[in-house]
Amino acid sequence: MTIRAVQKISTGRNGVGSFILQCKKMNFHYCDWAGSSRGMNGFIKSLLPKFAASNPQVEFTVSPRPSKHPLIVAQYINGREKSVCVRNMEPYEILKKAELLRDASGEKNKRVTKPVQSINESVRGVWSPYHGNGLRV
Amino acid sequence: MKRLRLDRWTGQLLLARPGASPASTPRAVLRPAVAAPRCTAVRCQSTGAVSQIPGEVEDYHDGTDPIRFPPLEQLPPRATSLPSPTPVRALQSAKLAALHARLSLPERLPLQTLARALVDASADENPQFNNTNLAFVGQTLINYHVAEWLMCRYPRLPMDILYAAMKGYAGPTALHHVARSWGIEHAAAPGGEVDPGLLQFSMHKPGDAITGFGYRRAEIEGMKKYKWRHGMSSRVVFDDDFGEVVDTEQSKEELRARADTEYGNEYTRSLAEKAYATCARAVAGAIYAHAGRDAAKAFIRAHVLSRTLDLSRLFAFKKPTRELSLLCAREDFEPPVARLLSETGRLSRTPVFVVGIFSGRDKLGEAAGPSLEHARNKAAMNALKSWYLYSPGEAVRVPSDMLADDAKPWEPAYIDMGEIIGR
Numbered sequence: 001m002t003i004r005a006v007q008k009i010s011t012g013r014n015g016v017g018s019f020i021l022q023c024k025k026m027n028f029h030y031c032d033w034a035g036s037s038r039g040m041n042g043f044i045k046s047l048l049p050k051f052a053a054s055n056p057q058v059e060f061t062v063s064p065r066p067s068k069h070p071l072i073v074a075q076y077i078n079g080r081e082k083s084v085c086v087r088n089m090e091p092y093e094i095l096k097k098a099e100l101l102r103d104a105s106g107e108k109n110k111r112v113t114k115p116v117q118s119i120n121e122s123v124r125g126v127w128s129p130y131h132g133n134g135l136r137v
Numbered sequence: 138m139k140r141l142r143l144d145r146w147t148g149q150l151l152l153a154r155p156g157a158s159p160a161s162t163p164r165a166v167l168r169p170a171v172a173a174p175r176c177t178a179v180r181c182q183s184t185g186a187v188s189q190i191p192g193e194v195e196d197y198h199d200g201t202d203p204i205r206f207p208p209l210e211q212l213p214p215r216a217t218s219l220p221s222p223t224p225v226r227a228l229q230s231a232k233l234a235a236l237h238a239r240l241s242l243p244e245r246l247p248l249q250t251l252a253r254a255l256v257d258a259s260a261d262e263n264p265q266f267n268n269t270n271l272a273f274v275g276q277t278l279i280n281y282h283v284a285e286w287l288m289c290r291y292p293r294l295p296m297d298i299l300y301a302a303m304k305g306y307a308g309p310t311a312l313h314h315v316a317r318s319w320g321i322e323h324a325a326a327p328g329g330e331v332d333p334g335l336l337q338f339s340m341h342k343p344g345d346a347i348t349g350f351g352y353r354r355a356e357i358e359g360m361k362k363y364k365w366r367h368g369m370s371s372r373v374v375f376d377d378d379f380g381e382v383v384d385t386e387q388s389k390e391e392l393r394a395r396a397d398t399e400y401g402n403e404y405t406r407s408l409a410e411k412a413y414a415t416c417a418r419a420v421a422g423a424i425y426a427h428a429g430r431d432a433a434k435a436f437i438r439a440h441v442l443s444r445t446l447d448l449s450r451l452f453a454f455k456k457p458t459r460e461l462s463l464l465c466a467r468e469d470f471e472p473p474v475a476r477l478l479s480e481t482g483r484l485s486r487t488p489v490f491v492v493g494i495f496s497g498r499d500k501l502g503e504a505a506g507p508s509l510e511h512a513r514n515k516a517a518m519n520a521l522k523s524w525y526l527y528s529p530g531e532a533v534r535v536p537s538d539m540l541a542d543d544a545k546p547w548e549p550a551y552i553d554m555g556e557i558i559g560r
Contacts (some may be wrong), residue, residue: 002455003556005301009310010444012318017443020239024320056238059231077320119445130479130491130505 011119021057022105025075026098029065036087040070043091051095055102072098076106182224182249182265212330219329221261221337227252232322232334240319240420243428250427254419257338257412260327268419275422276349280378282437283307285535288550291448293527295556296369298451300380305446308379312414315440321416323409338412340405351377353385434537449522457517461494461501464524464557471497473520475513478503492516525556 014020030044031037044062052060065071069087072094076082082101086094213223227233227248237251254268261267283306287299294302305311316336327337352375359365360382372380417440425433454460458473465473478491492512493503502520506512529551539547 002457002460003295003297004453004455005297005451006453007301008305008446008450009308009314010305010446012314012444014318016445018241018439020318020320024235024239057235059235061231077318128505130481130489 013119020077021055021102022077023058023074023102024077025059025061026101027071027073027075028060028062028098029068029071029073030062031066031068031070032064034067034069037070039089039091039094040086043094047091047095051098058102070094072101074101074104074106076104078106080106080108082106180219180223180263180266216329220263221256221266221327222252222329222331222333224249224252224266227333230332230334232332234334236319236321236334242420242424243432246423246427250423251420252333254423255321255333255336255416256327257336257415259339259342259408259412260337262342268415268422271419271422271426272415273349273418273422274425275418275420276378278425278433279307279312279418279421279437279441282434282535282537283441284378285537286442289533289535290528290531291526292529292551293525293553293556294448295525296373297380298448298525300372301451302446302448304379305451306441306444309411309414311444312417312441313410315444316413316417316420319417321413323412336412336416338408340408349377349383351375351383353383357382357384357386430540449526452518452522452525454514454518454521457514457521460557461517461520464521465496467557470499473501473517475516477509494520527553 014022028040028044028048030040032041048060048062052058069085071083071085073081073083082104084097084101086097089097210229213225216223216226230248230252233248233252233255237246237248242251250271253266254271256267258264258267258269264270280303283303284299287294287302287306291299291302321336323336323338324331327339331337354360354367354371354375356365360367361384367382375383377383421433421437424436458475461473465471473494473496475492475494478493480488480490482488483490488507489505490507490509490512491503491505492509492515494501494513494516502516502518502523504512504515504519506515534548534550536547536550538544
């Protein structure tokens with residue numbers, strides 16, 4: 001037999017076939033006493049139930065963090081976590097931050113210069129100097 | 138340097154789960170005879186809980202003050218003595234509900250079944266509470282759908298490559314990646330008190346390995362000892378879905394060796410990989426059981442077949458030129474001829490030759506290489522790959538499409554006469 005197989009493993013592309021939201025858990029920390037938590041407490045009372053109901057794929061926890069600034073910690077599928085301190089923020093500002101964390105991929109922030117990143121090979125192919133009519137110098 | 142003694146750790150967490158501690162501490166592993174089943178009472182899968190039977194194991198109490206340190210979750214009675222969480226608790230698990238929503242699972246798939254899909258046979262030996270049966274169904278479905286899709290889409294794949302592609306899509310490593318990409322986490326040790334949304338498997342207890350298709354060969358001892366060759370035809374008949382030899386004795390020994398392993402080596406990683414793959418299969422099986430054939434097929438398409446695998450990188454040729462000339466003879470093409478298309482720097486340190494392989498007036502393949510021989514071989518490989526990777530199209534129909542009610546009449550799929558045999 002002249003052909004042998006080399007074992008390779010398929011790679012997944014999130015969003016092709018199915019999309020998995022990368023944020024898997026969000027912890028909301030608040031303080032009952034401190035003034036910097038006033039917005040967070042209002043957020044937890046008024047906006048969080050709706051936000052949690054509209055995002056069933058994320059696990060939500062609310063826990064006190066006495067004598068500390070309020071905090072949102074999001075955990076991602078890739079194992080990383082991101083946290084945002086929301087001290088002195090209004091409830092709707094906190095909602096913005098929560099949406100930001102929910103939509104993040106969990107990767108480190110990177111500067112994106114190319115509009116498309118793909119693992120597919122180029123449709124046009126790589127330019128070759130040995131084909132075509134060549135370039136007269 | 139002193140070793141960390143896990144069994145001496147007195148953390149609250151370790152004390153809080155005594156059901157798991159006998160198996161997870163190295164000291165206890167040394168005397169496995171003590172490890173008798175703690176729970177002898179009857180467990181029920183239904184939500185109607187059984188009343189406490191007198192004379193059974195009491196709930197463990199570690200002596201901490203329950204008022205100062207209240208438990209995070211109110212566990213049902215005798216939960217800590219069970220090998221896996223009761224199905225009732227699945228409804229209260231936030232992790233499980235989030236996983237259900239994250240995978241967009243059908244409403245008809247209850248959380249209890251999803252929780253069962255997360256319990257490996259090594260965590261709970263009772264087949265009514267672990268995922269072995271679901272995983273068997275799921276494995277059958279996944280392998281069937283991957284195989285039919287590969288065969289219809291790439292009808293000329295040689296058997297060896299087909300097996301490798303099957304393993305690349307549906308093998309344990311690939312499914313492990315799938316399950317990880319779903320955000321499934323695993324518990325440190327299985328037990329009745331862990332969150333039902335965590336994957337539970339034991340590093341130390343063997344459990345029953347999931348059985349697949351395939352036969353144990355009679356000559357397996359000789360194959361292992363003397364490396365007897367086994368041809369492709371016997372692999373098709375005897376071996377499992379990925380063309381790998383079924384070795385039940387070895388897997389039994391491996392399971393026995395579990396008791397002596399410590400955490401964090403290659404072996405325990407392979408056990409985790411196996412548990413994750415089994416869980417992914419079990420989820421597919423659970424969808425089939427509750428939501429039916431079409432939902433299961435759509436799920437497998439979305440999560441397994443949508444992954445990318447470059448099949449042209451699976452080929453390794455030994456004698457490409459000879460195989461190509463055999464192919465041309467078989468197909469009544471003119472014998473292949475290699476021609477130099479262009480070259481540069483023949484006398485330099487880095488020459489480049491572009492060689493094309495022609496059969497009559499048709500160019501079969503082309504490649505560039507640093508020597509004439511290399512370029513010719515590469516061109517022959519490219520020609521063979523373009524033959525083997527022929528595809529009738531991306532949207533090719535597969536036999537299971539005919540199971541839909543409004544299916545159009547079946548047009549026969551392309552079937553190739555087979556690979557080129559060159560010896």
